Amino acid sequence: MAPIRVGIIGLTTVIPSGEGYTPGSWGLAHLACLANSPHYKIVALCNSTVEKAHKSIEHNKLDPVTKAYGSAEELAQDPDVDLIIVSVHVDKHYALLKPALQNKKSVFVEFPLTGSYKEAEELAELAKQAGVKSVVGAQARANPALKKVKELIKSGAIGDVVTTSWTGHLILSTWSGIPEALKDFVELDGGPGRINIGLGHGLDPFLDTLGDFKDVQAIFKTYQKTTSLFNSTGTVIDPAYKATAPEYILVQGVLESGAVASINVRSTPTSVDEAGFRWIISGSEGEIEFTSPAGGYIQGSGPNCKVLLRKWKGGMEEVDLRRDEPAHVTNVLEFGINTARLYEAFATGDEDGYPSIESARKVHHLIERIKKVAVWAP
Known part of the structure; x- marks a missing residue:
């Protein structure tokens, strides 16, 4: 070919x-x-x-x-x-x-x-x-651990999904200032902001696995309302740069399936929890937990991600995430592996293996809904 x-x-x-x-x-x-x-x-x-x-x-x-x-x-x-x-x-x-x-x-x-x-x-x-055909670089969907979560849900491993909670930690804190190159990340309407990047990258596998929200509520809070902005040499060029993007994003609601859901994303200097992201899905017959290490982003490769499966009538097991992947995918630097996986899925016709412009549109639509209903905490 x-x-x-x-x-x-x-x-x-x-x-x-x-x-x-x-x-x-x-x-x-x-x-x-x-x-x-x-x-x-x-x-x-x-x-x-x-x-x-x-x-x-x-x-x-x-x-x-x-x-x-x-x-x-x-x-x-x-x-x-x-x-x-x-x-x-x-x-x-x-x-x-x-x-x-x-x-x-x-x-x-x-x-x-x-x-x-x-x-x-x-x-x-x-x-x-x-x-x-189109590919959008929301790479989290290519993570083998998140792909396994979707496979388990589709197979009925935990029966009907009843409730789910997603907790995430972002290393986009402004407590020690922020580089000028990253200033968009603290702007509410900045393209690569905390909402689009920090929330949006997680929403793609969430929606792909569990479907969209029927009803949604949200609370935003910005604690650090100004921060020092420094250039590439470390010189502060604005000691009080305004941060309009929320540091704390809380979303909850009812999914179209009838399951209830909550999402909590925080931006702090470090995480007390070894898991940077924790996603629990509870069903009528069991529960699934996905975790990825602190200090990264959900769209990163996550080599130490884990998926646990517990059956109500049975024990708990750590799910085997090993997959046969070609060397030209796995030989890419760690943070780029999920991008290589998107390319591989596109080239081999695996349309379930990569987000499209249409699926990205759905993520952006949900983000717009969330921003419209969000209550800003003082």
Whole structure:
């Protein structure tokens, strides 16, 4: 089978700083996944100018025949490109995805899909009209532990789901200040904010496994209302930067299935609990617990995640999470493994193995519902 021909938008030439993030730096994770996989071939690169695209091709040691583009429209019109990857700041997703979908190209875009639900709706409709496949980088769904949770629920291992609770800890605390590169994370309507990233990445596997909320309530609280903002050298450039995103997010309600659910996500400097994320699903015949270690994000690879299964009429067991995976997936750096799993699922036709633009739209829709009903605690 011929490899999938890929065009990348946003592959940087900048090495990520100690802050761990710079706009476009995640494109390097995509590059590692693609370089390892026999299913893909990078044939084109698009940056803000043709000159920058050529520089990135050279810097990242891509094949010299890789085409260089300075506009998303030109890339989208290339007949030799099958899949377009958009790995840039979220506020540019909409403008870069639209020409790709209008030219009936499959796409892989980072999560959040956009910073606006209206834009998410429009992109979902465009993808539907184009009849193309899409991948959204909400990587948690690719975590073998979370995939196992879904399999157990679908198999009826705990009978009917009655109630569920999700507790998460985010390392997005502002108590010691925040790097300028991460300031969007503390803005209520910032694309990669605490709600879209911290809550949204967990909502994708939650909705995929248990379905949507029929009725929902929420409470938000921001304790640290200002924080010091510092640049890459550690110099404080704003001693009282306003933080509008909630540090504490509490969501509860009734799912469409009739089960009751609660979600509690907190942003503190460290976690008292060794489990950064804990998800318990109680059913008529048993209970499932998923845990992942503190200090990470739910979309990370989670090599030490655990799934426990207890039957009401039986004992408790730790579920075997081992899976046969090709070396080109497992040889990727740890935090990028789930992205490699998304690529593998897409290439092998496993549509249940990756989120689409439509599933991302559902996450953003729920987030909009939550923000509208949320009560802000003083």
